[in-house]
Amino acid sequence: MRFSIRAILALTFLVALAMLAWRSRMELQKAEATREVLEAEIDTMEASLRTDEPELHRLILTAEDEAASFQKLRAKVEQAFPLLREKYSEITPPEEDNTFAMRGLPTLPLDEPRGHAPVEFRFLVPEGRPVWLKFGVHQADSSSSYMSNPDEKVVTLTESPFQDTGPFEMQLPPGDRILSIQVGFAENDELPLRVTYGDQVLLDTKAVTKDISSSSFSNISATKQFNVPPQQKLPWLMGAKVDLPPSGSGAAGSNPSSELGFTFWLSDEPSGFDAFPGK
Amino acid sequence: MAKKKKRSLLKILGWTLFAGLCVAIGGYVVHLSTLQRAQKEQNASLQARNDELKSVVDQIEQLDAEANRAKMLASRFLNLCRTVEDIPDFDTPYVLSRQQGYEHDAMYIPAGSHTLRIFTRWQPDPKNQEPNADPDSSDPKGELSWDVPLVPDSGYFFKVDVERRGGPVKWTLTSNNDQFETRSETLPLKNYSNSGASWSSSGEVNLPNQLKQFSRAGVTAALTTPPPVKLMDATLRGRLDEQWYEIKFLVELISEGGARVSVREAQRLQTLGKADLLLPYQGNGTYELKQIGPDL
Numbered sequence: 001m002r003f004s005i006r007a008i009l010a011l012t013f014l015v016a017l018a019m020l021a022w023r024s025r026m027e028l029q030k031a032e033a034t035r036e037v038l039e040a041e042i043d044t045m046e047a048s049l050r051t052d053e054p055e056l057h058r059l060i061l062t063a064e065d066e067a068a069s070f071q072k073l074r075a076k077v078e079q080a081f082p083l084l085r086e087k088y089s090e091i092t093p094p095e096e097d098n099t100f101a102m103r104g105l106p107t108l109p110l111d112e113p114r115g116h117a118p119v120e121f122r123f124l125v126p127e128g129r130p131v132w133l134k135f136g137v138h139q140a141d142s143s144s145s146y147m148s149n150p151d152e153k154v155v156t157l158t159e160s161p162f163q164d165t166g167p168f169e170m171q172l173p174p175g176d177r178i179l180s181i182q183v184g185f186a187e188n189d190e191l192p193l194r195v196t197y198g199d200q201v202l203l204d205t206k207a208v209t210k211d212i213s214s215s216s217f218s219n220i221s222a223t224k225q226f227n228v229p230p231q232q233k234l235p236w237l238m239g240a241k242v243d244l245p246p247s248g249s250g251a252a253g254s255n256p257s258s259e260l261g262f263t264f265w266l267s268d269e270p271s272g273f274d275a276f277p278g279k
Numbered sequence: 280m281a282k283k284k285k286r287s288l289l290k291i292l293g294w295t296l297f298a299g300l301c302v303a304i305g306g307y308v309v310h311l312s313t314l315q316r317a318q319k320e321q322n323a324s325l326q327a328r329n330d331e332l333k334s335v336v337d338q339i340e341q342l343d344a345e346a347n348r349a350k351m352l353a354s355r356f357l358n359l360c361r362t363v364e365d366i367p368d369f370d371t372p373y374v375l376s377r378q379q380g381y382e383h384d385a386m387y388i389p390a391g392s393h394t395l396r397i398f399t400r401w402q403p404d405p406k407n408q409e410p411n412a413d414p415d416s417s418d419p420k421g422e423l424s425w426d427v428p429l430v431p432d433s434g435y436f437f438k439v440d441v442e443r444r445g446g447p448v449k450w451t452l453t454s455n456n457d458q459f460e461t462r463s464e465t466l467p468l469k470n471y472s473n474s475g476a477s478w479s480s481s482g483e484v485n486l487p488n489q490l491k492q493f494s495r496a497g498v499t500a501a502l503t504t505p506p507p508v509k510l511m512d513a514t515l516r517g518r519l520d521e522q523w524y525e526i527k528f529l530v531e532l533i534s535e536g537g538a539r540v541s542v543r544e545a546q547r548l549q550t551l552g553k554a555d556l557l558l559p560y561q562g563n564g565t566y567e568l569k570q571i572g573p574d575l
Contacts, residue, residue, distance in 0.1 A: 013301070020308050024308055035322050042329055045333065065563060066564025067342040070342075070346040072370070073353055074345075076367060108355055109352075
C-alpha cells in the first residue's frame with residue numbers, strides 16, 4: 001500500500017497528539033505527587049501544632065509569653081555580668097620588685113552560645129622580669145605531668161590537624177593586659193581556637209579533621225590574685241584535649257593515639273619557638 | 280467498477296478513523312489539562328498553608344533554643360556568684376538555683392510565698408562499715424527537718440559547714456534582702472570529720488512547684504500536693520568518732536499555689552485530655568494546675 005502525503009501528515013499529526021496526551025498525563029501525575037507530599041507535611045506540622053484543637057492551638061501560641069520571660073532573664077544576666085566581672089577582676093601591683101601577678105577572670109559564653117566560655121587571665125607583668133607565654137600542640141595522655149613542668153614535659157608537635165600547630169612563644173611586654181583563650185564549638189569537621197593578648201591577636205586558627213568532636217579542658221584556678229615572686233616558677237595556664245575520630249589523621253603522625261592536646265603555659269626563659277602567627 | 284467503490288469506501292473509513300482518533304485524543308488532552316490546572320491551584324494553596332505552618336514551627340523551635348540559652352546563661356552566672364550580694368534582682372517568675380560544690384547553693388527566689396524545707400538524715404555509712412561492726416550498735420542516727428519562710432524576689436546562699444579534722448555539722452541560710460534574718464542550725468553530731476561528698480541538682484531553672492511527673496499518678500498527686508522544687512541533694516561522707524558516716528542534705532522549695540507547668544507542658548496535658556485541670560491563663564507563659572482538697 002502506498003501512503004499519500006496526506007496520509008503521512010495525518011499519521012504524524014495523530015502521533016504528535018498522542019505524545020501530547022502522554023506528556024499531559026505525566027505532568028498530572030507529578031502534580032498529584034506534589035499534592036501528596038504537601039499534604040503529608042501539612043499533616044505532620046498540624047499534628048505538632050494541634051490545629052485540630054483550637055484550645056491547644058491557642059496554648060501553643062502563648063509560647064510567645066514564655067519566650068518573653070526567657071528573653072528578660074537573659075537580658076538581666078547580660079546586665080549584671082559586667083558588674084560581677086569588674087568586682088572579681090581587681091588586681092593590685094605587688095610590693096616586691098619583679099613579681100608577676102595574675103588572676104583568672106569570670107567569663108560567660110555570651111558570644112558563643114554553643115561553645116565554651118573563654119578562659120581569661122589578667123596579667124601584671126613587671127618591668128624587670130622576663131615572662132614568656134608558650135603554646136604547643138602535643139599527643140595527649142592521661143597524666144597531668146605537664147602542669148608541674150611544662151617546659152620539660154610538653155613534647156610539642158610541628159604537624160597536626162591544627163592549621164597553626166606551633167609551638168609558639170612570645171615575651172610578654174610589661175604592663176597590665178588580659179589574655180583570652182577561646183575554644184570554639186566543634187562542627188563541620190572544624191574546631192576553632194582564638195587567642196588574644198590585650199588588643200593583639202596571637203592565634204586565630206582551627207583544627208580541621210573529619211568528625212572532630214569537642215574538646216575538654218582544664219585551667220589553673222586563679223579565682224583570687226596570686227603573685228609569683230622572682231625565685232618562683234611561672235605557672236601552667238591551661239590544657240585541652242581534642243577528641244579525634246578513631247581512624248586518626250595522617251597529619252598527627254603514625255601514632256595510633258587518637259587524642260590530641262594543646263597547652264598554654266608561662267615560663268621564665270624562651271624555648272626557641274616561633275613567634276605567634278597573629279591573625 | 281467494484282474496485283473503485285471499494286477503494287473509496289476504504290478511504291472514507293480511513294478518514295473517519297483518523298477524525299475519530301483526533302477527537303478522542305484531543306478530548307483526552309483537554310480533560311487532562313483541566314485536571315492539571317485544578318491540581319496546580321490546589322497545590323498552590325497547599326503550599327501557602329505549608330509555608331504558614333512552617334514559619335510557626337520554626338519560630339517555636341527558635342524560642343526553645345533561646346529559652347535553653349537563657350537558662351544556661353542564668354545557671355552559669357549563678358555559678359560565678361561568690362557572695363549572696365552578687366545575686367541581682369532577676370525579677371523573673373522562675374526559681375533559679377546552682378549548686379557550687381557540695382557546700383554552697385546559690386538561689387534566686389521569685390515573687391510569691393515560698394518556704395525552704397531543709398531535711399537532714401545521718402546514719403552509719405552502709406557501704407563502709409568496719410569489719411567488726413555491730414549492726415545493732417547504738418550509734419547515733421536520725422533525721423531533722425526545718426521549714427524556713429523566705430522573703431520573695433531575693434537571692435539566697437545555703438551553705439553547709441563541716442570540718443575535715445573534726446567539728447560540728449552546721450548549715451546557714453543568708454539572703455541579700457535585709458528583711459530576711461540569717462538562719463543557722465547545727466546538727467546534734469559532735470566531732471564529725473568530712474572526707475568528701477556527692478550531690479545532684481534537679482535542673483537549675485524551675486517554676487515554683489514545677490510539675491515533673493506527667494504520669495496519671497504523678498498528675499493526680501500534684502493536684503493534692505503540689506511537688507516542691509528540689510534545690511539541693513547532697514550526701515556527705517566522713518567519720519564520726521571512729522565510724523564511717525553519711526549525712527544527707529535535701530533542700531526543697533515549697534511554694535504557695537498549685538503545681539505549675541510551662542506552656543509546652545500545658546500542651547502535653549491538653550493532649551492527654553487533662554486541660555480541665557488547668558486554671559485560666561494568667562500570663563507569663565506559665566500555667567497553674569488546680570488544687571483539690573485531699574478528701575476528694
